[in-house]
Amino acid sequence: MSVAVFGSVVADTRLVTEAPARLHTSNPATSRAAAGGVARNVATALARLGLPVRLSSRVGEDAEGRALLEGLRAAGVDTDGIGRSATQSTARYWAVLEPSGELVIGLADMAVLEEHGPAEVAPVAARRADAWFLDCNLPATTLALLLDHPARPALVAADTVSAAKAMRLADHLARLDLLFTNAAEAAALVGPGAPAELARRLVAKGVGGVVLGQGAAGLA
Template sequence: MAYRPVLCAGGCVIDRVGETADANERLYTSNIGSMRTSLGGVARNVAENLARLGIDVGLVSLVGDDLEGRRVVEESSRAGIDMSAVTLDTGATTASYTAIFSGEGELVIGLADMAIFDRIEPETIAARIAAFPATGFVFADANLPPAVLQAVAQAKGSRPLACVPVSVQKLAKLVPILAAIDILFLNLYEARALLGSAEEAEALAARLAAGPVPRGLLTLGPRGALAWDGGQVSTIAALPSRPTNVNGAGDALAGATLARLAAGDTFLAAAHCAMAAAALTVESPQTVRADLSMQAVLARYNHSQPTETIAS
């Protein structure tokens, strides 16, 4: 089957996660512990999920011309992402997110160094989208500066645009382009911030369904998600899983939803099937599961839904 291509634009990040050896961290001094690094960034993670699911996907972003930037490009290319539109900038360092956890798994401090994304030029994004097939999908995250997101909205044309806020703080950058967004993925906290309401998920989903974005997913962690499409709200149940690492579940859900849309599914069918990708991802220690495939996602979904079989 020939899938429609996807172009992703946004964050390309090195994630660093440290953990103290003792349950009680000691502030203002050195702590014995461990540190590990991995590739991150919402747009990059979504792109890798798409690539592993067999979708022709490219990434538009900026990394530093440093060891970390070259690592991002090389490893992402090996994963199947077209990185030809990712520029190595000699004047900046690759974006990074560093999180330090106590020995009991509580976040002590997080540090996001994302200044490089302010150097992305709107004209660069617009040119890449204009050259992208009109049958494709465009995905953008709110790591991009406001002017660049405006350029994405203006350049997308008839291509469906999917977006992720990344965080409550960055959500505000999507507000001016909501009318141009075709699919929105957001969590409960982001939905409450967007709507200025502390209502429960069901009420928020109903308000989202009446808003300018025609379809989307309000994700609820182990409770699954609420999907809205054509003004109607539907429940998307999470599939049974044995989680070992919940990081990356949202990126897998967004990527797999786009992958199934690229395969021709309706939005609701795509969202239901994408829950299998999220279940597979949380059972892996990796943020993007290295052995993820469309065959594995369909097998997991069909096993959980014996009365309904989705073919590749």
């Protein structure tokens, strides 16, 4: 089973304060850098399972982009569909956490992905695959092209990413065979409700199946 994955490749930095965070001043913290991005994580996991995987994304002409590409290739992911931006840096995400693990603030610089338009995904979309996975970090026009693409495979899955970006799928729910989301992101699409009810509403809108994460409570 071959898979084409479309979406984000991100340089993640996690900072954990040594004591409860105090705003408007410096806080001692420890930091850890890692490769991230929804699409990158999915592509890497599938490649490690032995599946042929192609990834369509965009990075900057910088050290972070080069390191991410090297990591993907080492994991066995086909990176021919990853473009290089001469004007934007590689996508970055910074998470500041309390010692308890609670998020204080998250900061995302995803501007490079706005350059990954319909023309940029076309070469990977034109090649045969048994399944596609999309994440909503891509521009709405790109997602629309993929979801209505004449060569789309029998299985198309997507991840909503955030409540705001989930709305990029609002007019295309019936084109999804599987949707990965959480309660806040699902509510952005179908209104507030209990997790099981949110999943039912998404299916009623045409989604083939829903995996709704509830944090420590598991899946709905």
